[in-house]
């Protein structure tokens with residue numbers, strides 16, 4: 446079961462690399478004015494989104510595998526586990542919101558300033574801190 450946890454954490458790091466960097470690309474993309482930069486950012490965003498989606502799917506697969514293997518039986522009544530799963534749901538919503546923004550950039554309809562993309566970058570950081578504290582400290 447420690448092998449499952451190790452792969453879970455490895456793919457979680459892959460996922461977060463994308464969750465942190467994609468909005469940075471949006472910041473630069475929002476400031477880009479020429480067609481060549483626009484085309485380059487569209488490609489970079491798409492490739493990063495594919496990698497981070499693979500990270501998300503594999504994180505979920507190993508997480509659900511651990512739940513089925515031992516964790517659900519051990520902790521299904523625990524508040525920390527329910528809270529963690531709710532926050533993971535919020536992370537998935539954020540992931541899909543990034544997809545929506547990426548499509549807006551590709552279509553040329555993205556309308557927010559670079560300041561907006563800087564701010565949304567804080568959301569995965571807050572979720573990361575909350576989820577790791579919950580799952581490692583299991584406070585309640």
Ligand code: HEM
Pocket residue numbers: 450453454457504505506507508509511512516517533536572573576577580581582
């Ligand atoms: C579908 C999504 C997920 C499921 C079903 C899931 C489930 C689990 C389970 C069952 C464990 C084992 C707990 C234990 O043995 O103590 C675990 C460990 C862990 N999870 Fe997740 N998880 C998911 C997503 C995430 C995400 C998004 C993060 C990070 C933000 C994360 C971070 C961790 C960490 C750091 C551990 C190791 C905790 C420790 O050993 O103390 N998980 N996860």
